[in-house]
Amino acid sequence: MxxxxxxxxxxxxxxxxxxxxxxxxxxxxxxxxxxxxxxxxxxxxxxxxxxxxxxxxxxxxxxxxxxxxxxxxxxxxxxxxxxxxxxxxxxxGVPNFGDFADAYVEAMTPSWRNPKHAAQWKMTLTKYAASLRHRPIDEIGTHEILGVLEPLWKRTPETAERLRGRIENVLSAAKAKGYRSGENPALWRGHLDQLLPKRQRLSRGHHAALPYTAAPTFMEDLRGRSATAARALEFTILTAARSGEVLGARWNEIDLQNRLWTVPAVRMKAGREHRVPLSPRATEIVEAMEELDTEGFVFPGSKPGTPLSSMAMAMLLRRMNVDVTVHGFRSTFRDWASEETSFPHEVCEIALAHTIANKAEAAYRRGDLFEKRRKLMDAWSSFCGAPRTPKVVPIRRTA
Missing domain, CATH: 3.30.160.390 (Integrase, DNA-binding domain)
Incomplete structure (x- = not known):
């Protein structure tokens, strides 16, 4: 020099x-x-x-x-x-971003509700933050963060926002460990919000939903299909559950005698156990799956001891040429309950396992309105249409 x-x-x-x-x-x-x-x-x-x-x-x-x-x-x-x-x-002794990020995910995994969450963290911090992984964690600044986010920001904004938040958490942890100082370059408010355009959000959720008036026709088509994915999707719709709750359902959660499915807290978004009343049709579906004599999961995958793939129901919808998402059927159910029934608001919200926004009301509510919800779910099943035959279409073990 x-x-x-x-x-x-x-x-x-x-x-x-x-x-x-x-x-x-x-x-x-x-x-x-x-x-x-x-x-x-x-x-x-x-x-x-x-x-x-x-x-x-x-x-x-x-x-x-x-x-x-x-x-x-x-x-x-x-x-x-x-x-x-x-x-x-x-x-x-400064670690690079990749090593520190991996250690952070491993340390935080026990506090997350399911392994899928940890896998998503690791994937985004490996695939999308590849250019950061070999850099010493104290050398990552705004320029490097923008280099990772800008290619994704308009193309896949939801992924970009999740990635930004995860990088922010990792860098905050590095600062707490003494490897960094100063402001966090992945911070949004007052920092990246001045450099990146505000992300456009959908005016009503993120999941395409079927109009509730089309539900009976759709369900008739669905009932005529024999794949395990068809029975899992029908059960998901009839219970207004989230797909992860259904795919992870195990036989020890099912009480056929009392027509009850108890979802453990670990699989619930709110982290609380949720009791689901099973309508007669939902019960028939479970009984049909029981006849397959499978172990562990109610809706088994192609490999023994594994659940049905998370993509199976989505692929089924594609084959049915219906431009909706599995999660969108929760909106279908909620719209029907609001427009076509007189069930109270809180009964419908608890059926969806939504938390009570009003803290005062939540503090005084001790029950889960189970019997009222049973009437609601039976009414929803009736609206979706009773099958023409009392039996469930035989199951094929393919998605």
Missing amino acids: AARTLNKLTAVQAAKLTAPGRHSDGGGLYLFIDDAKRRRWIFMYTRRGKRAELGLGGGRDMSLAAARTEAAALRAILAADGDPKAERDKLK
């Missing part, structure tokens, strides 16, 4: 600088100010013909004197033909 004048700036001059860009202090040390006026110290050097840049710290948290001391140590490493980046990381 060619000799350069050192200590070009004074502490007062550095504090007054506001123009975006790099401001040299000499010897490869720069105060970098971005377009949003955020400041950080960087060290730039050339080693073996390759230009490199190291972040030293935030301009608010690191003084000019401290930045010069750090830069001098890096110049000494470079003079001895060492790699400043590798030596500094070894000295500081």
Whole structure:
């Protein structure tokens, strides 16, 4: 590295600088100010013909004197033909983003309700944040975050927002461990919201729903199909349950004598056990599945001991040429209950396992209105149409 004048700036001059860009202090040390006026110290050097840049710290948290001391140590490493980046990381014991993110997911998994949640975290932090994984976690700034988010922001905005939140959590944990300092570059409010367009949200949920008036015709078609996915979807619709609750249903949760399905808290979104009254038709479906003599899951997958695939019901809907989602049938049920029945609001909401928004009302409610909900679900089953024959169509073990 060619000799350069050192200590070009004074502490007062550095504090007054506001123009975006790099401001040299000499010897490869720069105060970098971005377009949003955020400041950080960087060290730039050339080693073996390759230009490199190291972040030293935030301009608010690191003084000019401290930045010069750090830069001098890096110049000494470079003079001895060492790699400043590798030596500094070894000295500081700073992990890269990928290793720290994996450790974070592993540490947090016990607090999450199901393994699928942990798998989603790991997938997004591996696939979509690939460019961050080998970077030391203390060198990740706004520029690097935008490089990950911008390609996704308009194409798959929901994925991009989830990724941003997960990166924010990982970087916050790194700060708590002492590996980072200063503001979190993945923060949305007051930071990335000034650099990325606000995400457009659907005016009514995210799941396409079937108009409730079309439900009887749809259900007649569905009842005529013999795949396990057809019975699982019909059961999902009749119980107004979430697909994950149904796919994970096990035989020890079912009480056929009392027409009751008890979903354990671990599989419920609200984290509380939920009792589901089974209509006569829903009970027939369970009895038909029981005749298959399967172990473990009520709706088994193609491999022994596994549940039906999470994609099976969605693929069935595609084959039926219906442009709706499985989750959307919960809206179908709710619209029917509001428009066609006089059941109280709270009965319909508890049938959907929704939490009571009014904290005062929630504090005084002790029961789950089970018998009233049984009448509601029986009425919903009747609206969906009774089968022409008393038996369920024989099941084929293919989705």
